[in-house]
Amino acid sequence: MNRLARAATLALSLWALPAGAIEITEVTSPMGHTGWLVHEPSIPFASIEVVFTGGASLDTPMQSGAVSLMTSLLTEGAGDYDAQGFASALESLAGSVGFDARRDSVTMTIRALSENRDQVVDLALTALTEPHFDQISLERVRAQTVASLQRAARNPDTLAQRAFSQAGHAGHPYALAVGGTPDTVAALTLDAILDAHRAAFSRDLVYFGAAGDITAEEFGALMDRVLADLPTMQRALPDYRTFAAEPGVTVVDFDGPQASVQFGHAGIRWDDPDFMAAFVLNEIFGGGGFGSRLMRELRETRGLTYGVYTGLNSGRFGDSFGGRFSTANASVGEAIALVREQFEWLANGGITQEDLERIQTYLTGAYPLRFDGNEAIAGILASMQFNGFPLNYINVRNDLVRAVTLADIHRVAQRLAQPEALRFVVVGRPEGLE
Amino acid sequence: MFAFRRLTVVLAFLIALPGIAPAQEVFSLENGLQVVVIEDHRAPVAVSMIWYRVGGADDPAGQSGIAHYLEHLMFKATETLEAGEFDRIVEANGGQHNAFTSWDYTAYHQRVAADRLEQMLAMEADRMVNLRLDLSDWLPEREVILRERGQTLESNPDRGFGEQMRAALFQNHPYGRPIIGWRHEIEQLTGDIATAFYRVHYAPNNAILVVAGDVDPAEVRAMAERHFGPIPAADTPPRLRPTEPPHYAERRVIMRDARVGQPYVNRLYLAPIRESGNQRQAAAFQVLGAILGGSQTSVLDRRLTYDERLAISVWAGYSGLAVDHGTFTLGIMPVEGVSLQAAEDAMDRVLAEFIETGVDAAQLERVRMQIRAESIYERDDTAARARSIGAVMAVGLTPEDEADWLRTLAEITPDEIVEAARLLDRRASVTGWLMGESQ
Numbered sequence: 001m002n003r004l005a006r007a008a009t010l011a012l013s014l015w016a017l018p019a020g021a022i023e024i025t026e027v028t029s030p031m032g033h034t035g036w037l038v039h040e041p042s043i044p045f046a047s048i049e050v051v052f053t054g055g056a057s058l059d060t061p062m063q064s065g066a067v068s069l070m071t072s073l074l075t076e077g078a079g080d081y082d083a084q085g086f087a088s089a090l091e092s093l094a095g096s097v098g099f100d101a102r103r104d105s106v107t108m109t110i111r112a113l114s115e116n117r118d119q120v121v122d123l124a125l126t127a128l129t130e131p132h133f134d135q136i137s138l139e140r141v142r143a144q145t146v147a148s149l150q151r152a153a154r155n156p157d158t159l160a161q162r163a164f165s166q167a168g169h170a171g172h173p174y175a176l177a178v179g180g181t182p183d184t185v186a187a188l189t190l191d192a193i194l195d196a197h198r199a200a201f202s203r204d205l206v207y208f209g210a211a212g213d214i215t216a217e218e219f220g221a222l223m224d225r226v227l228a229d230l231p232t233m234q235r236a237l238p239d240y241r242t243f244a245a246e247p248g249v250t251v252v253d254f255d256g257p258q259a260s261v262q263f264g265h266a267g268i269r270w271d272d273p274d275f276m277a278a279f280v281l282n283e284i285f286g287g288g289g290f291g292s293r294l295m296r297e298l299r300e301t302r303g304l305t306y307g308v309y310t311g312l313n314s315g316r317f318g319d320s321f322g323g324r325f326s327t328a329n330a331s332v333g334e335a336i337a338l339v340r341e342q343f344e345w346l347a348n349g350g351i352t353q354e355d356l357e358r359i360q361t362y363l364t365g366a367y368p369l370r371f372d373g374n375e376a377i378a379g380i381l382a383s384m385q386f387n388g389f390p391l392n393y394i395n396v397r398n399d400l401v402r403a404v405t406l407a408d409i410h411r412v413a414q415r416l417a418q419p420e421a422l423r424f425v426v427v428g429r430p431e432g433l434e
Numbered sequence: 435m436f437a438f439r440r441l442t443v444v445l446a447f448l449i450a451l452p453g454i455a456p457a458q459e460v461f462s463l464e465n466g467l468q469v470v471v472i473e474d475h476r477a478p479v480a481v482s483m484i485w486y487r488v489g490g491a492d493d494p495a496g497q498s499g500i501a502h503y504l505e506h507l508m509f510k511a512t513e514t515l516e517a518g519e520f521d522r523i524v525e526a527n528g529g530q531h532n533a534f535t536s537w538d539y540t541a542y543h544q545r546v547a548a549d550r551l552e553q554m555l556a557m558e559a560d561r562m563v564n565l566r567l568d569l570s571d572w573l574p575e576r577e578v579i580l581r582e583r584g585q586t587l588e589s590n591p592d593r594g595f596g597e598q599m600r601a602a603l604f605q606n607h608p609y610g611r612p613i614i615g616w617r618h619e620i621e622q623l624t625g626d627i628a629t630a631f632y633r634v635h636y637a638p639n640n641a642i643l644v645v646a647g648d649v650d651p652a653e654v655r656a657m658a659e660r661h662f663g664p665i666p667a668a669d670t671p672p673r674l675r676p677t678e679p680p681h682y683a684e685r686r687v688i689m690r691d692a693r694v695g696q697p698y699v700n701r702l703y704l705a706p707i708r709e710s711g712n713q714r715q716a717a718a719f720q721v722l723g724a725i726l727g728g729s730q731t732s733v734l735d736r737r738l739t740y741d742e743r744l745a746i747s748v749w750a751g752y753s754g755l756a757v758d759h760g761t762f763t764l765g766i767m768p769v770e771g772v773s774l775q776a777a778e779d780a781m782d783r784v785l786a787e788f789i790e791t792g793v794d795a796a797q798l799e800r801v802r803m804q805i806r807a808e809s810i811y812e813r814d815d816t817a818a819r820a821r822s823i824g825a826v827m828a829v830g831l832t833p834e835d836e837a838d839w840l841r842t843l844a845e846i847t848p849d850e851i852v853e854a855a856r857l858l859d860r861r862a863s864v865t866g867w868l869m870g871e872s873q
Contacts, residue, residue, distance in 0.1 A: 083740065091731060140740070150696055152695075291525050299574075299578055300518060302574055303578045304581070326585040326589070361528060365529065365547060368479065369528075
C-alpha cells in the first residue's frame with residue numbers, strides 16, 4: 001500500500017481556535033502533490049477547493065472574457081453527458097461542482113456527501129478534462145453572459161470601477177473586466193474557448209484545500225486524479241504592473257439618480273514586507289467596519305453616502321489602493337474634497353495609537369470567525385497556499401497583526417497615501433466640481 | 435427581500451466547524467420575551483440575534499420606511515451609550531454585527547467570541563428601551579437612507595421594477611410598499627416619528643432572542659433574565675394589517691428604462707403562506723417552484739432554455755414565510771429576436787402542459803434527494819439555523835413547524851404539486867414587462 005498517500009509530517013492545531021477544534025494536515029499524494037486538509041468526519045460530507053493560477057489575467061485584450069466564458073461552459077456537456085444529463089447526474093447525487101473565473105485564478109469547488117463522493121468527483125473531473133464545448137452550448141451560454149454584461153454595463157458602480165481600472169492599468173490584463181465586454185464575448189470562437197481551457201488549467205501552480213469527511217488518502221488520490229491529464233503551463237503569466245494614472249477627476253456622463261465615484265492610486269505588492277501594516281492601516285481608514293475613518297466622516301457625520309470603503313487591491317500581477325462611494329450628484333464636489341482631506345490626514349500621521357489598538361483587537365478577535373464551515377475552510381486552505389503562506393500562518397497571523405506598531409503605520413502611510421496622486425472617476429452628472 | 439443597514443452584508447456569520455447537529459432549547463421570560471438557544475460547541479463563538487415582530491408592513495400610512503429608518507437609528511445614542519459606541523464596543527471585542535428589516539420583522543445580530551456574549555445581550559437590552567434620538571443623529575441618518583435608496587434601488591432598474599410589481603400586486607395590504615419606503619415619505623420622517631414607532635413596537639413581549647453557538651442554555655437563560663428580565667412587557671397592539679380582498683382582474687406593468695440591458699417578463703401571483711400546524715400546501719408550492727424553475731433540469735429550463743432555445747433564462751419560486759400573504763414568481767428572459775409577448779406565451783404554454791402531463795417521477799426523485807441532503811448540509815451552518823428559526827418565529831410559526839418543514843417537503847406528492855400549479859390564478863397576479871426605452 002505504499003502507493004497510498006501518506007499524511008505528511010506537519011500537522012498544526014489552530015491556537016486561535018479552541019484546542020483540538022481544527023487541525024490542518026499537509027497531505028502529500030502518491031505522485032508527490034501536496035494539499036492542505038482539515039479532516040473532520042462528524043458530518044458526512046466534504047468540501048474541496050482547487051485553485052489554478054492565472055484566471056482572467058490570461059485573457060488577451062481581443063479575447064477578453066474567454067477564460068470566464070470557458071469556465072461557464074465546463075458543466076454544459078462533458079464526457080458521456082450532454083448539458084441536461086450532466087446536471088441531472090449531479091442533482092441525483094445532491095452534490096455540487098462549480099468553476100469560477102477570477103482576476104488571478106480559476107477555482108474548482110466540489111461539495112459531496114460521503115455516500116457518493118467518488119461519483120461527484122468523477123463528474124467534476126469529466127467537466128474539467130472532457131468538456132464538449134459544442135456550438136449550441138456556446139451560443140446559449142454566450143447569450144446569458146452577454147445579457148449579464150449588458151446589465152453590468154449600465155450600472156454606475158461597475159462603470160466607475162471599469163473606467164478606473166482602464167485609467168491605471170492600460171495595456172495590462174488588469175485593465176480588462178474578468179467577464180469581458182459584450183463585444184469581446186460576442187466575438188469569441190470555439191477555438192478561443194479551447195485555447196482558454198488549455199491556458200487556464202495546467203498542472204503548475206495548482207493549490208488544493210479540503211475540509212470535512214475525507215481522509216488524507218482519499219484527498220491524495222483526488223489530487224493525483226485532478227492533475228493527471230493536465231498539461232504544463234501553456235501561456236506566460238502577465239508581468240507585474242502597479243496602478244499608474246494621471247491624477248485628477250474624470251467624469252463619465254450617466255443619467256441616474258446619483259453618482260458613483262471610484263478613487264485611488266498605486267498600492268502595495270502582496271508580498272511586500274509592509275503588507276500587513278498596510279492591511280491594518282486600510283482597516284482603520286476605510287475597511288469593512290462602521291467605525292472606519294471614512295465612514296465616520298462621510299456617512300455618520302454628514303450623511304453623504306450609504307457607504308464608503310477602501311481596499312488594498314493587491315493582486316498577483318498588479319496593485320492599487322483606493323475605494324468607492326455613491327452620493328447625490330449635488331454632493332459629489334463636497335465628498336471628493338472630503339476624501340482628499342482624509343488622504344491628507346492619513347499621509348500626515350493622523351492615525352493614533354488608540355485607533356491602532358482598537359483595530360488590532362477587532363482584527364484578532366474577528367479572525368477565527370472566518371472559519372465557518374467546510375466550504376469556507378477548504379477555500380481558506382487553498383488560498384493560503386496560493387498566497388504563499390506557511391502551514392503555521394493561522395497560528396501566527398494574529399501575532400503579526402499585534403506586532404504592527406504606530407511607527408510602522410506612519411511609515412507605510414507616508415509611502416502609501418498620496419493625496420496629490422489621487423485619481424477620481426465619477427459616473428453621473430456631478431455638481432460642485434472645480 | 436431585505437433592506438440592510440450596510441450594503442456589503444455577509445449573512446453567514448457563525449463559525450461552524452464540522453461537528454454534531456445542534457441541540458435546541460426554547461423558553462420564555464415572564465415579560466414575554468421568547469428565547470431560543472441552539473448549542474454548537476465546535477468553536478468558541480456565539481451569535482446573538484434579536485428579532486422584533488415589526489417590519490415595513492407595520493409602517494403607519496404615510497410613513498413608509500419608518501421601521502427601516504428606526505433600524506438604522508438603533509445604532510445611535512441611548513441613555514447609557516453615545517452614538518457610535520455600540521459599533522465601537524462590538525468591533526473592539528472583535529465582533530461583527532449588522533441589522534436588517536423585512537416586511538414582517540426587524541432583526542439585529544452580533545457574532546462574537548462566546549465569552550463576550552453577555553456584553554452583547556446587555557447592550558441589546560439597553561437599546562430595547564433606552565434609545566435617545568438627537569437631531570444631530572437622526573437628520574444625517576435620513577440622508578444616509580435617501581442615499582441608500584438612490585444607490586441600491588433607484589440605480590437598479592430590476593429593483594425599481596420589483597417595487598412597481600409589488601405595488602401593483604397588493605391592492606390593499608402594505609406588502610405593496612417598499613421596505614425602505616417611498617422617497618417622498620422618507621423625506622418627511624423625523625426622530626419624533628421614529629421614537630413614537632419605537633415606543634409602540636419595541637418591547638420584550640414583541641421580540642425573540644436567538645442565541646446560537648458555544649453557549650450553555652442555563653447560562654443564556656440567566657443572562658437573559660439579568661438583562662431583559664427587568665424590562666416590563668408593553669401593551670403592544672396586535673398585528674392587524676389591511677389584508678387583500680378577492681382579486682378579480684389580472685394586472686400588467688410595463689416599465690421602460692434606458693438602463694435595461696435585456697428585457698424580460700416577470701409574473702407575481704398571490705400565494706398561501708406557511709401556516710402553523712398546516713404547512714402542507716405551502717410545501718407543495720415550494721416543491722412546485724423547484725420543479726418548474728429551481729435548476730437547470732427544471733421544466734421551464736429544459737423546455738425553454740435548452741430544447742426550444744427561446745429563453746436566456748427562466749425562473750420560478752415560492753415565498754411563503756410571511757404573516758399575511760405569500761407570493762409565487764414565474765419569469766422568462768427571452769433570447770434576441772423573441773418578443774416579450776412570445777416569451778410570456780411560451781411560459782404560459784409550458785405551465786399549462788405541465789398541469790396536463792404532471793410531474794416527471796425522475797425529476798421529483800432528484801428534488802427529494804436534494805431535500806434529504808439539505809438535512810445533512812445544514813448541520814454545517816448553525817448561523818443559517820439561527821436565522822431560519824428567528825424568521826419562522828417572527829412570522830408566527832413555531833419551532834415545531836420549522837422542524838417539520840424538510841420532512842413535509844419530502845412527502846409532497848405529484849398530485850399536490852399539480853394542484854398547487856392549478857391554484858396559480860391569473861386574476862390574482864401581476865405580469866410585468868421590463869424593457870429598454872426603444873424596445
